[in-house]
Amino acid sequence: MRPALLDPLFSPLTALPGVGPKVGALYAKLLGQETIEDCRVVDLVFHVPRSIIDRRRQPAIMDAPEGEISTITARVDRHQPGGSASQPYRVYLVDDSGELALTFFRVKGNWLEKALPVDEMVTVSGKVDWFAGRPSMVHPDHMVKAGDGEAMPPVEPVYEMTAGLSAKVLRRSIEAALVRVPEFPEWIDPGVMQRHGFSSVRDSLLALHDPRDALDLDPRAPARSRMAYDEFLAGQVSLALVRQRLRRMPGVPVRATGALSGPVRAALPFTLTGSQQAAVADILVDMAGTERMLRLLQGDVGSGKTAVALMAMLAAVEAGGQAVLMAPTEILARQHFATLSTMAAPAGIAIDVLTGRTKGREREAILERIASGETQVVIGTHALFQDAVAYRSLMLAVVDEQHRFGVHQRLRLTAKGISPHMLVMTATPIPRTLVLAAFGDMDVSRLTEKPAGRKPIQTVTIQNDRVDEIVDRLAAALAKGKKAYWICPLVEESEETDLTSAEERFATLASVFGDRVGLVHGRMNGPEKDAVMAAFKAGDMRLLVATTVVEVGVDVPDATIMVIEHAERFGLAQLHQLRGRVGRGDEASTCMLIYKPPLSENGRARLSILRETEDGFLIAEEDLRLRGEGELLGTRQSGLPGFRFASLEHHADLLETARKDAAYLIERDPDLTSERGAAIRVLLYLHRRDEAIRFLRAG
Template sequence: MNLNEIPVTEVRGIGGQKAEELQALGITRVAHLLEYYPFRYEDYSIRDLTQVKDGEKITVQGKIMSEPVLQRYGRKNRLSCKVVIDHFFVTAVWFNRPFLKDQLAPGREIVLTGKWDQRRHQMTVSDSEFPDRGTSKTGTLQPVYSVGGSLTQHFMRKATAQALTQYSAMVSEIIPAELLRKYRLLPRRRAMEIIHRPQGTEDGNEARRRMVYEELFLFQLKMHAFRAITRNRADGLAQQVDLPKVRAFVRGLPFTLTPSQKKVIAEILQDMQEPYTMNRLLQGDVGAGKTVVAAAALYATVTAGCQGALMVPTEILAEQHNRSLTAMFEPYGLQVALLTGSTTARQRRELLASLQMGMLDILVGTHALIQEDVFFRKLGLVVTDEQHRFGVNQRSILRRKGMNPDVLTMTATPIPRTLAITAFGDLDVSTLRELPKGRKPIKTYWVRHEMFDRVLGFIRREADEGRQAYVICPLIEESEKLDVQNAIDVHVQLQQAFPDLKVGLLHGRMTGAEKDEIMHRFKDGEIHTLVSTTVIEVGVDVPNATLMVVYDADRFGLSQLHQLRGRVGRGEHQSFCVLIADPKTEVGKERMQAMTDTTDGFEIARRDLELRGPGDFFGTKQSGLPDFRIADMMVDFETMELARDDAAELVARQEFWTAAEYIPLRDFLQRELIFDGDIMD
């Protein structure tokens, strides 16, 4: 029996209710709990107050010098007392902890952890302990886990520690000995114990290095094994594409394709004619012409006697693609249909009957495409746009609508090519670099908040020219924690500034139908200025929108800012992007400068990678593509490359598939369903 087979309820202290809440985090087995790594650590080392900066979170030890005072404000309360620390009198304050009052006896030693207010000589306490009780976190590093529901950090620490006590002897090695030696990696059991209970930064870094390599190596092993198996199977659809017809279709387009578009279409057509399933990622900058490439591929599958499907994340985007594909395919007699949640019951019945009989060639839609009653006569090509917006299960369900159809996934999130090839090892990566001729580069400006009146003048000028504008804010409504502008306040402000213009509001708390209605009205010109949060990031062509204003732009990532900027510049008129920011750090200033220096999404991605820099043991794990438990694709890119090369070399060896020393890795692949061909979309 291994740890992947032992239910988490076997860990002492985890009952039925806690097990249900752990299940929401993906933890159902002991192995899952031990591999649920902390995302940062809290340092409970005692600090000297003279060395502490204002606003820092610190741990100090002192003696209580006054009787505690409890003040009540409705349902809330404030508890305070005087504590002497390093010859300083400090006011310690607890919020909503009235039960501590009886424990705060004058003369008693106490350890406080919290935020230091230099001006008031006050500490807002988040954690407190009494040394006379014997047990203490003082002087330790404490793991911090992502939790939800009623799960607390205390419970997660205790549960993980108990699991290690009961089962650490069963933690078995999975990395081959040759690779452990090559990189001087800690043994798996030792690394797992340290990562949950580090004694210091140095051993913590070594444990993280080991676990990052393991996660990336196993990820790469899955992809290379899957690729090797599927290529050997050759059970894909070798489509008999009518190349002369496809060439005629491309020549008949009202514009000339860029060299990148021609190259990528040739790569896709070559794949479609091979006997193995195409699994290709098409990445291109905003406006690089991915839709035309997808159209050529969909036309090609129809010439081979098959049907095509295009799945997009929103109804309004589906409608946009449906219109553009219908216009392109109509002269060639192809039948294109749209299926979304808004399709009426009668339309749906007729559409599904036509699809199943083969009377429809191309079906465009949202996740409605993957519902059980949708059947194709012969599905040859699946295209997913903005693939990161769909879960793996959603994409794989659509694939299973046919007999191993070819798959093209598209993304407008530029990733440096080497990073894309490394991260998506199971995919062939095609990249569109140039923008189509005639596209005017978007002029980008960075201004301070004090210049907002001039920005209002800019919005007025574009409105007088008959153009439209976006204004993006980082938050929906006012926050006590963040001093940044919010969409609701800005919406009111703009309504007052422009009483003669229609100012719209769009944010993530609206229903899908409400968002679609606002976007339709903006697209149709009824709304002149649209105030929004980043829900606008992946969206709709509004050729008349020529101005993008981003409030508190230093709160957004570089790639996200570039995506937002790409919402304009889609028509014949010159477009502009105005970034409003007062960054307080040098990195923040460099990021604003990067946006004004270039409109090349791949250069932006490269600068983003540079500015983020290497990871830090105490830092928060940044999100990566794809999502890892402990590794970060940007920060740990060099490790990812090493893991890729190691996995590729191992999979290519005959002994990997037969030798006893690789049984743990083959068992891992078996658990991941590699041999069923049911992973890695």
């Protein structure tokens, strides 16, 4: 049960005055929810300003900075109405330095003459733009008589907005929401409170919505740091509770015999790298214990995670159990099936693949084989964990690309009464701070070397006006039997943007290369995608035009050229993932990043980092610095924490403190029954971490 203290904050947003269906739809969009019914008062309380307008600085007209909000006191000189309704109405103000034109559109009636009488001294505030050396202000935010300055707020918070919602309406709703914020019991350890100079939650939230200057909006400002710490603490306590619950369900010790892995290792066309061997050793030690393994295997693109996972799965089969490998997409699941079937062939084990596309009799037969234990290894999408799937003896679950599965999916397994050892793999190199924030309940292994024989990928940046040269280079390469990818950011052309779409680029390239070009994008159905990928893999097609659907795990070892169009539109980690689709064989490979000038500072930094290094972990740290953690792993809905207050760049020290505090708290008060434990329960509900509280009850 949510504590009654929080009821006013978890009331529907429509409980606030003035929030009806029309404005409600705008609020839902602003707050990232499907409908207004999904929005709560707390969502507005947590929607904090990102900047301020400071009206205390009042320059002379000719000193007003370009593109900035200025507050100007001057005399109304004359009115110049538009000749028709479609023409702008201008009012000219003058002071000793010069003249300012106030511009208004669609003016009805004579309200401007009343608001701005000629020869009256007025104070106006708004954004000043300069045209041909003359300043202009379109629709000022505020206009008052010069003596009525107090009617204009000297400092005004600026919030992230959505089209159609006015700043005044939002501010009114936020003020109504803040009235509902109660005094909370204190859940932070007194020592931590004192050391960081934190004030109470209520005072911190009120301070965040009432900034006095730019320093109040700094991520390290006391109010912001306090809320960041709460967010980290809620996350770390819930991870600690989940871990405690999962640990309570004993693991079945898995003792590897080498009977299956021995022949497989002997037949591999390569030797495992040092870091692969170390990871396998860690995994086998974990699985041999009575506690369940929860391990994150991080490996850069092409570092050989699949081989490590196979060794773990073979150990489970050697111990008489079953193993599953869950992949985020159909393409990836079927590819893992093809790769692992080949690698595991010397062990002679039974492998099946189960996805949402497996239907009818084929599906029933596979489900029977899984239930009887005849199938020893199952590969698939999250169809593997649906209610209809019963395992005879599931000992190991391997989850690929964890950032596409939240903690919730890990828990669904446990809820079925299945407590296998868990190995989670990701090719997205995650910086240590983010590992702590998102996967604090896991041990971590890192694969840091590339398998022997892999050559470095040469990365070059090219302006978009040189596309014809790239097509000529591709023609020469395809004539020599090479294979290439061409990645575009959109599926079809849109009027809003000038990005080249995959369909448009495919049409252009097909006119040059004919049926040697294929197209793959997310809107195609599974069989269509599979057919194109199979043709590309077999060499019937030599050039694959695609959207980022190929980003994860598409394995065509003889593809050696990657062209990425509008590279400036992609994140650093994503560009690195895409580049990793080439350079998987023993031939030298090239990645060409096509960009449209002029590049932003950030865009230039991203592309130059890619040119300089192939180290995924270094790239991930840089990406975190440049873009912030909310975007690092693609979408905010990725099961990773999209923080509202915390920033890993600015608050990493607080995360470390919160992690230690959460561990200490759960060790001393595992059921949260103490006075502080009760306060922590309020914190978990406030930050919507209440699924962790259900674990306490399920105990």
